[in-house]
Amino acid sequence: MDLRKLREKVITIATNAMEGHIPSALSVLDILWVLYDRVLKVDPSKPQLPDRDRFVLSKGHAAIGLYVILAQKGFFPMSVLDTFGKYDSILGGHPDKNKIPGVEASTGSLAHGFPMSVGMALGLKIRRSPSRVFVIVGDGEANEGPTWESALLASHHQLTNLCCIVDYNHSTDRALQVGDLAKKYESFGWETCSINGHDHNEIFGALQRTGSGKPYAIVADTIKGFGCTDMENSPEWHHKYPKPEELPALLESLR
């Protein structure tokens, strides 16, 4: 299944469930695609291997994006995606680590996954594990205090095994300007780079790097709703599901 098909799946399952944050999922989908396809050392048939890399979706509301990637990689069957939002489903609007194979942390309330990933990285460092920890945070999450507490902790403990990817889709601009996030992370003692969060070569190049003696932040410039022309940068779609009659036109507008 290619990325366009996965975008179609994101929109379709949200429409059927009448739930989900579609634009946030599309915002991170390219990053997740490259991460799971070419970077993360994980085995979908053995999702609990001790020396696996860890991925944490700290902005848990982008969950459907993660679900379609996990299904695509074989952590669970594609058919499970169609249960999204149902009473007995393992898949809800935010990911649950105790239900979903491959999910490392249950997130939803912002700025919990990031400090948890700092703890994972610290624990793996103490154990001298070769594993890396990747976490995606949103720019809205940069409003939260524990985001910066986490940034302080990671640099103080020199967690070179930690990579924080900031999905900078400017969703918080209407509320609180967070400014130059790369400079902010640098001032907190991180090594940083800035990329186009939809360019797969840039994403792959950035994900391969690690900080020299520092944790490493990738500030990914992204577009909320990327790939669905009607939704791109449209705040009204943040937490809105399409009506069934709107679905064909939306799918038609997919890139």
Place this chain on the structure above:
Amino acid sequence: MNMRQQLVQTVESVLTADERLIVLLGDIGVFGFRNSMKAYPDRVYNIGILEQATVSLAAGLATVGYIPVVHTIAAFLIERSLEQLKIDFCYQKLGGNFISVGASYDYSALGCTHHCPGDVGVLKNLPGMEIVVPGTSEEFDTLFRQAYANGHPTYFRLSERTNSHTYSSKFGKAEVIKSGKQLVVVAVGSALEPVLEAAQDDDVTVLYYTTVVPFDAETLREFAHSSKILLCEPYYSGILTSDIMNALYPKPLTIDHVGVPARFLSEYGTIDEHNDRIGLTSKHIKARMASLIR
């Protein structure tokens, strides 16, 4: 040895025996843990004054196989980090230990920002959170060793005031201090000391709880020889009322309680002055017992 000294001794001992234990100090107890910080630089940290991220970080450590101990002042460990305790430990079913100092008003002269009579009440609303209120240093040592690695989040509430004698020896189990017919007194943690003084000459049952959650309903059912109950707790009063009613349902009960009233204790002074003012004294407890028995 006071409870803070016991904390250091107990945790240092477990650090030696169990390589999974990691200690995160919120810039509190650092002098006490100075030797273990040197001995185990990878497992004992003065993590800083950032309680919310510290609790989440501890959860991250738990996911990779460690058993975290987070230690700081009760108000900051529990009330400031409540959502982290709720989501990162209870909801995600991770094991960890949260050990506070300060209790309700041990920092009496520092004022209400450093008081925490609400800790047990709010934690009781977090499904899966275990709550331990030891009454002596020895009880902390025993209960911590029994519970620290049980895979659940567990709160240990240390206090400056302790009981004269150690009774509790089993996590999750109440102790029958005495058995009588006229009244059942349920005492939690350091509230036992004034209860025993008040009850020494009366024909009453005294049950002593150091584990608040999970609540030992069985012992209460077995020894509730009276339907009159006096509940004595060293935090906001009445927290165990529903557990007592559920344990003894459908028996009609008369329940009174002694503890910290639901208001800000904005006075300063000493712990004993606060105890006197709010009635956490043997004299006041004896009067409440007499009123119930009458």
